[in-house]
Amino acid sequence: xxxxxxxxxxxxxxxxxxxxxKHALLTPSVRTQAGYRDYSQTDLKQMMFILRAKNVGFxxxxxxxxxxxxxxxxxxxxxxxxxxxxxxxxxxxxxxxxLTRFHQSLSVLADKCCGGQEPADNCSILTTLEDIDGLNQ
Amino acid sequence: xxxxxxxxxxxxxxxxxxxxxKHALLTPSVRTQAGYRDYSQTDLKQMMFILRAKNVGFxxxxxxxxxxxxxxxxxxxxxxxxxxxxxxxxxxxxxxxxLTRFHQSLSVLADKCCGGQEPADNCSILTTLEDIDGLNQ
DNA sequence: CTTGACCTTAGTGTGTACTCTAAGGTTTAT
DNA sequence: ATAAACCTTAGAGTACACACTAAGGTCAAG
Ligand SMILES: [Zn+2]
Ligand SMILES: [Zn+2]
Ligand SMILES: [Zn+2]
Ligand SMILES: [Zn+2]
Numbered sequence: 001x002x003x004x005x006x007x008x009x010x011x012x013x014x015x016x017x018x019x020x021x022k023h024a025l026l027t028p029s030v031r032t033q034a035g036y037r038d039y040s041q042t043d044l045k046q047m048m049f050i051l052r053a054k055n056v057g058f059x060x061x062x063x064x065x066x067x068x069x070x071x072x073x074x075x076x077x078x079x080x081x082x083x084x085x086x087x088x089x090x091x092x093x094x095x096x097x098x099l100t101r102f103h104q105s106l107s108v109l110a111d112k113c114c115g116g117q118e119p120a121d122n123c124s125i126l127t128t129l130e131d132i133d134g135l136n137q
Numbered sequence: 138x139x140x141x142x143x144x145x146x147x148x149x150x151x152x153x154x155x156x157x158x159k160h161a162l163l164t165p166s167v168r169t170q171a172g173y174r175d176y177s178q179t180d181l182k183q184m185m186f187i188l189r190a191k192n193v194g195f196x197x198x199x200x201x202x203x204x205x206x207x208x209x210x211x212x213x214x215x216x217x218x219x220x221x222x223x224x225x226x227x228x229x230x231x232x233x234x235x236l237t238r239f240h241q242s243l244s245v246l247a248d249k250c251c252g253g254q255e256p257a258d259n260c261s262i263l264t265t266l267e268d269i270d271g272l273n274q
Numbered sequence: 275c276t277t278g279a280c281c282t283t284a285g286t287g288t289g290t291a292c293t294c295t296a297a298g299g300t301t302t303a304t
Numbered sequence: 305a306t307a308a309a310c311c312t313t314a315g316a317g318t319a320c321a322c323a324c325t326a327a328g329g330t331c332a333a334g
Contacts, residue, residue: 100233156293
């Protein structure tokens with residue numbers, strides 16, 4: 001399968017596929033005489049692995065690690081795989097916590113402001129940001 | 138106050154201050170004869186506004202908008218300020234939702250894996266990512 | 275046999291918020 | 305007078321995941 005068809009089957013761009021190849025995430029097994037990439041069923045499976053891993057939040061660098069494990073499963077342990085997953089989960093949890101604080105602060109700010117058409121001279125959002133913290137610890 | 142002292146009072150780097158100046162977030166009022174930046178009390182207040190706005194999650198571009206409103210309050214409405222705040226809050230909420238899905242999927246994956254020292258040949262994390270989705274809708 | 279759709283490469287641009295570097299001028303203390 | 309510690313600028317580098325460009329080769333249809 002040439003890159004165009006492969007890309008549209010997977011819903012990604014050809015640029016993305018070339019990018020993945022450059023970064024050693026997916027290298028099509030064969031090239032045609034003309035030098036065109038020729039993707040196989042195996043490549044399709046691997047690309048779906050990549051897309052699923054992306055869907056659960058893994059970065060491309062992390063996916064690369066997972067692929068290396070997948071290629072040589074017997075050289076790696078469950079422990080290793082679970083560690084990657086848990087590390088990622090905890091990182092995500094940290095980011096959620098930060099964003100939740102943002103969300104809380106923004107809600108407090110928004111609730112203080114009347115949102116009317118009058119000039120912002122006394123807008124509580126602005127005065128709160130100007131004055132000493134009514135938001136943080 | 139010269140940039141070094143100003144920076145350390147605020148807990149930011151001098152690079153950051155020069156970056157903010159370049160991006161029109163904070164331009165110190167005066168320069169000394171030697172061309173050194175000379176920060177005033179007003180600059181200090183403005184920098185604290187910027188840092189507080191950062192602390193609630195606004196990006197530098199958004200803070201720039203807020204500052205422009207703050208400079209000419211009578212030319213802007215509460216409505217405008219509240220809109221910025223609510224838009225940001227909703228964007229943050231969207232990102233939280235996405236990360237929460239990631240977190241959920243990663244938890245499911247992690248729970249499936251024994252995490253032991255044995256080879257990853259039958260690791261459920263890998264097989265789940267290989268096989269047809271047991272994660273997504 | 276030519277048009278148009280496809281493919282190739284290498285390289286640049288995007289957005290965010292800095293951080294670092296090079297090459298040089300200024301101030302303060304000894 | 306000289307060294308240390310500060311300051312200046314412009315510009316490049318970082319991470320992430322691509323998107324886009326130019327300049328050119330290939331393939332199927334009419
Ligand atoms: Zn109001
Ligand atoms: Zn208001
Ligand atoms: Zn196991
Ligand atoms: Zn496992």
